[in-house]
Amino acid sequence: SQQGEEDPQALSIQEGENATMNCSYKTSINNLQWYRQNSGRGLVHLILIRSNEREKHSGRLRVTLDTSKKSSSLLITASRAADTASYFCATEVSNTDKLIFGTGTRLQVFP
């Protein structure tokens, strides 16, 4: 079964609005990572948050991690049409190098 479940599955917003995606997982982790995938392309790493961190920022991205609830959120502020893509969370399972991916959120940003 999938380690990560993401919510929502799809999200449509207007340029300038904020987009929030959530991810839940099941096992203990070293870290949680967010990746972006444009149609027909590979994954691009966005941000990594370690298990002992609660919040992290990178440009217009803000990630939170709640290990007690086994959940994370990705906030994209002031979205742009170029942010249109699928976004995946991935958890690095404790004491392994294995990444377990969520099911993804498809984000559509309309100009």
Added chain:
Amino acid sequence: NAGVMQNPRHLVRRRGQEARLRCSPMKGHSHVYWYRQLPEEGLKFMVYLQKENIIDESGMPKERFSAEFPKEGPSILRIQQVVRGDSAAYFCASSPATRGYNQPQHFGDGTRLSIL
């Protein structure tokens, strides 16, 4: 500035044929990971290799699938006697030789395998 290189980008095979997918990791990386992605789904871990060693193959189907990462040359994911259900995008990722935990993986653009 070569990233992770996968070839071919697209591969078409008939049922029963063999498919070979190649992955050259980023320069300086000696850890390779293979994932499979079905349409509209996330990536599923298949296998983790270091040079000449399979470290974790817990995601690999027991039959028809094999992977190697020789001392010289790219990593190869091999699928024998392909079936329609093997149609998917196969992604390779790499990470540095000195990798500890808490480092991202770098992905190639994938090979899209279609079985006729």
